[in-house]
Amino acid sequence: SQEEGGAAQLLLPFPCRLRSGLLLRSLKEHWVTCLLTASAWEIRSCRRLEENNSGDSTSTGAIDELPSRHFYRATVGELDLDECWKVRPHLNGKEIIKELGLPKGPLVGMYIEDQTRWMLLNPKGSRDECMAHLAQRKREREQEDVKEAEDDAVVDDQNEQNVGVANGDGKTSPDNTDGSKHF
Numbered sequence: 656s657q658e659e660g661g662a663a664q665l666l667l668p669f670p671c672r673l674r675s676g677l678l679l680r681s682l683k684e685h686w687v688t689c690l691l692t693a694s695a696w697e698i699r700s701c702r703r704l705e706e707n708n709s710g711d712s713t714s715t716g717a718i719d720e721l722p723s724r725h726f727y728r729a730t731v732g733e734l735d736l737d738e739c740w741k742v743r744p745h746l747n748g749k750e751i752i753k754e755l756g757l758p759k760g761p762l763v764g765m766y767i768e769d770q771t772r773w774m775l776l777n778p779k780g781s782r783d784e785c786m787a788h789l790a791q792r793k794r795e796r797e798q799e800d801v802k803e804a805e806d807d808a809v810v811d812d813q814n815e816q817n818v819g820v821a822n823g824d825g826k827t828s829p830d831n832t833d834g835s836k837h838f
Contacts, residue, residue: 670729672736676775679730680740690727697722735778744770745782746789754786755793766792 679686730736744767751766752759766789773788774780 670726670734672734673772673775675726675730675734676736676739677772679736680771680775683740684738686730693722736775739775742774744774745780745785746770751789755789757793 682689746754748763748767751757751763751770755766757763757766769789769792770785773785777784
């Protein structure tokens with residue numbers, strides 16, 4: 656903590672816009688109730704700590720900058736995330752399917768989630784910028800799929816080379832010419 660004006664002040668990291676936005680989107684309008692509950696718990700904890708340390712519960716220096724207050728100020732102020740759950744997406748599922756050439760199914764949900772995350776990180780971003788991001792994510796996923804397929808092919812080749820080596824039936828491997836058993 657840092658002394659400022661005689662009161663201890665906590666040095667708190669600035670909340671992450673993406674994590675805060677995802678939290679608020681999941682809680683919707685209930686985020687304020689959750690924050691008030693957390694604040695009450697923090698105040699109670701601070702007062703108990705102060706009483707245990709000094710026997711004096713009148714000091715409010717630590718209470719002035721509790722994490723819940725810091726989060727509220729950042730959310731409503733600098734991050735401008737209040738009511739972020741009401742922001743309409745740039746593209747709906749049908750548009751994503753058409754623009755990216757995707758089949759209907761759970762894959763579309765992954766791109767809707769990608770869009771949500773992108774919009775939280777780029778609140779001033781346009782529909783075209785979002786579409787470019789989603790197209791890039793599609794290329795990345797396709798490259799990951801190709802790499803996984805290549806890795807699976809290598810494993811399959813290795814397994815084919817080891818067929819019969821340790822087959823557990825007590826007989827020698829077909830590749831074994833000296834008559835010894837492999838276990």
